[in-house]
Amino acid sequence: MTINWARFAEIVRSHERFLLVSHVRPDCDALGSELGMAGVLESLGKRVRIVNGQATPPNLAFIDPAKRIGVIHQTVQPAELADIQVLIILDTSAWQQLGPMSDFIRAFASKRLVIDHHVSADDLGAEDFKDVQAEATGRLVVEAAEALGVKLNAAMATPLFAAVATDTGWYRFGSASAVTYRTAARLIEAGANPAAIYRDLYEQDTLGRVRLRGVILSRVTAELDGRLAHTYVLKDDFAQTGSLPSDTEDVINMALAIKGTEVAVIFVEQGSGGFKISFRSRSQVDCSQIAERFGGGGHKAAAGASLPGKLAEVQPVVLDAVRNAMG
Secondary structure: OOOOHHHHHHHHHOOOEEEEEOOOOOOHHHHHHHHHHHHHHHHOOOEEEEEEOOOOOHHHHHHOOOOOEEEEOOOEOHHHHOOOOEEEEEOOOOHHHHHHHHHHHHHOOOEEEEEEOOOOOOOOOOEEEEOOOOOOHHHHHHHHHHHOOOOOOHHHHHHHHHHHHHHOOOOOOOOOOHHHHHHHHHHHHOOOOHHHHHHHHHOOOOHHHHHHHHHHHHOOEEEOOOOEEEEEEOHHHHHHHOOOHHHHOOHHHHHHOOOOOOEEEEEEEOOOOOEEEEEEEOOOOOHHHHHHOOOOEEOOOEEEEEEOOOHHHHHHHHHHHHHHHHO
């Protein structure tokens, strides 16, 4: 899909004050895209704020050393954003994913833009700059920088490299293409240090995170001759293992790594109740279509949704939908 970056550049050049937002439970693609875009805009002399609906997870805090990403109603109040001219939503096109930021965005009367690569989409009342074939929103930010004539530096390249690397499973997913590797090369040339980023991402586990991973993996159930693997996490598990909800990130990929597994599902109980469900596929099963049945969305190979209720209520309904999709 071709994005009209000339139009994006026109909007940027004709405005001065920008707000960048992304989805709840922010991952590296969300955070890295925000920070990279902030650097791009600020290099043009623009004023930029970054405010999300939830705080940056502790295990990803390295990506924001200046601690510039705010949290609505916590570190930033809506009144402080009254002078914003352009709101840019990155790495999501869904109201549900915007969480506590959604009320502010609905009330925002000025220009809204979306930069995203997800298939699932709501009408956010925004001008879209989307490419659902792109492997990461971080790569789209690199394209935006090029369209604006901005030369990337290390401060921009580091979070953008983390964004692209994580959304491609460190370049091992099928979404990684020749363009992905060329983008990575550009980011390294601009100052990104892959070894340091990998260490910060994957070699800083807490004891609680390791213990939680053990609990999750001990609950993996395989069915359909091993083609489907699923597991779950309960609220009490975090306290018992000394871990955080953000420590569930990427554990589902360990279930998908089991030989013969085509689809993996994890149910994560939320502090406020209900469950966040993540789907992964390395087959023809489209995770985004399953997630959309439950009000969520994402990509063919990776998607998510949230449902109210207890595990005994949520799990059978979701797994039935997965089984039907798998045939």
